[in-house]
Amino acid sequence: MTERLTIGFLPLVDACLPILAQEHGFAADEGLELSFVRDVSWATVLDRLLYGHSDAAHMLAPLAIATTLGRGRPAQSLAAPFVLGLNGNAVTVSNALADALGCDGNLADPTDLGRRLKTVAAQRRDAGSPLRFGVVHRYSSHNYMLRYWLAGCGVRPDEDVEIVTIAPPFSAHALEAGEIDASCVGEPWNSIAVERGVGQIVLATAQIWRRGVEKVLALRTERLEQIRPSVEGLIRAMRRAGEHFVDPANWEVNAAILARPEYCDAPHKLLLHAISDRLVLKQGDAPQHYPDFMFQYREAANFPWVSQAEWLYSQLVRWDGLAHDPAAAHAAARVFRPDVYRSALRDTQDPIPTSSSKVEGSVSTALEAHTHGGTMLMENNSFFDGKSFDPDRLEEYIASQK
C-alpha cells in the first residue's frame, strides 16, 4: 500500500533531496508517494506544518528550534530527524560595496574581508547611513552565520550595521533598489543577483563554518510518532537521493528537474552551477569551483548532530538577548533526532555515527570517526576564527560570546 506524504518547501536548491527522492522513484521503493506544497515565506511553510496542511517541511534549522521554544508564537514541539544539507549559502554585496571593499572577483578570505568591512561599516555608521544586510529570516543559519562572522571581525550587528529580513526571491531586487547593501541567502538567489549585474558573491557560508548546519526536514513531534515508519522510509529514500545528487553524472538531469516551474522555477544553468559547486561570482566571469559549497551527502551530512542544534541554541540566546536556560537548551537539543535517523538506516550499509554529539569546529585535518561497523573520514569542519564549540561547555561558550 502506498502512503502519501505532503511536504512543504521554499523554492531553494537545498529542497532537492525530498524532490529527487520522489522524482527518481526512491520514495516509491519505500512505498511512499510524495506531493509538494510550495510557498514564498517561511511563516507560511510553518503554518501549514503546524496545522496539518503538510506532514513534513523543508525548514530552517533555527526556526524549528525557535518554534519549539515558543519564540514569536505559542510553543509547538518540532522534530528534525534529517538534515537536508550543510551550507550552500553565500554573501552577495552590491557593486558599490564590492568596490569599497576592494573585492577582486574571487571569494575573499573571511578575516581579511571582515577587516576591510569594519572600516567601511564604521564610515557608513558615522555618516548616518549604516550598511544594511538582508538575511532570509530572523531564525535562519544565514542570520547566525553572518552575525558570527561580523561579530568575529569586530563589526557589531544591530549597532555598526543593520540586519533586516528579505525573503529569498526578493533579495536581488532589494540589492538593485538599494534597499540593502549585501545579502546572505541560498542558491539560486545569489546567482540571480550576479546574473542581473546587481551584486557580486564575495563569501560562501562554508568559509565561515566549513560544515555548518543548514535546512532540516521538520515535522510536528506528534505527527512524527504517528507516521514513524513512513518517516524512516523517507529518510532512506532521501539518503539515496543524496547519493544521486552528488554524482557528477546526474548533475544535468537533477538541475533540469529542480528548474521546473513547480519546484525552483529558476534557470537550469544557475541550478547546475549550485549543484556542481561552481558559481559565477561576478557578472560575465567564468564559474569558479569552490569545493563543498553545498554539502548534501558525504560524511553522513544528513545526520542530525545534537551538538549542531546546541550551537544554534547558543546563537539564538546570543542574538535574542536571552539568558541561558538549561531547560530551554535541553528542549532545543531534543529537536534534532539522531535516534530516528539511526533507526531508519540501521539495516543499510550507510555509515551511521556511533555518538550523537561532537565538538563542532574541532577538526582541522581529516580524521576518522566511529560508525556502526567501521569508521568514516571526517574532513575540516572549522569555524573561520579557529574557535571550537564543545557542547559539554555550552554555558561557558554562551558567556564567552557576550
Next chain:
Amino acid sequence: MRIAIVDESASRASIIEEGLATLDGCEIFTLTSRTGLVAQIAQIAPDVIFMDLGNPSRDVLEEYFAVSRALDHPIAMFVDQSDDDQIAASIDAGVSTYVVDGLSAHRIAPLLKMTIQRFHAFARLQHELAEAHGKLAERDTIDKAKRILMKTKNIGEPAAYAELRKKAMSTNRRIVDIAEAVVTAHELMGDGQ
C-alpha cells in the same frame, strides 16, 4: 479597534473590508502593496492584522513584530493558544492573523469569524468565475461545431444543433464533448480555419 488588512489581491481585500465595516467600532486600513509595508504598519499601529496566508511579506512583518516587542506595541501571532480550533479554521481559509498582545479573545472572535467567512466567499466567487469562464468556452466550441455542420451538410442551425444533441444522447456523452470531437476532426481534415 484599528484593523489592517494586508492582501496583494485588492479585490479580496475590499471584500474583507466591506464585511468588517458592518461591525461596530472598527477602523479599517487596507494595504495591498509590498513596498513600504512595514513603515505603513508602524504608522497605522493596528490592533489586529489580517493577512493572506501565502503573502510573501509575512517573514518581513514577523521580524518587525519581534523587534517591536521592545516597544510599547507588542504584536503576537493570534490571541492565545486556547483558540486552536479558530486558528486552524483561519489557516484552512487562508488567513493569518496577528493581534496585539493582551487584546481579549472575545473582542477578536467576531472579527476573525467575519474575515474567515469573507475569505471563503471570495474563494467561492473565484470558483464560480472559473466555472463561468469554462461555460463560455464550452458555448464557443458548440457554436463552432454547429457552423461546421451547417456548412458541410448544408443544413440550418436548429438541425445542426439537433444532430449534436442526438449524437450526444445516443453515445451517452455531453454535447460539448461531441462538439469538441467535430471541431478536432474538422481541423485534422484540413480546412480548419
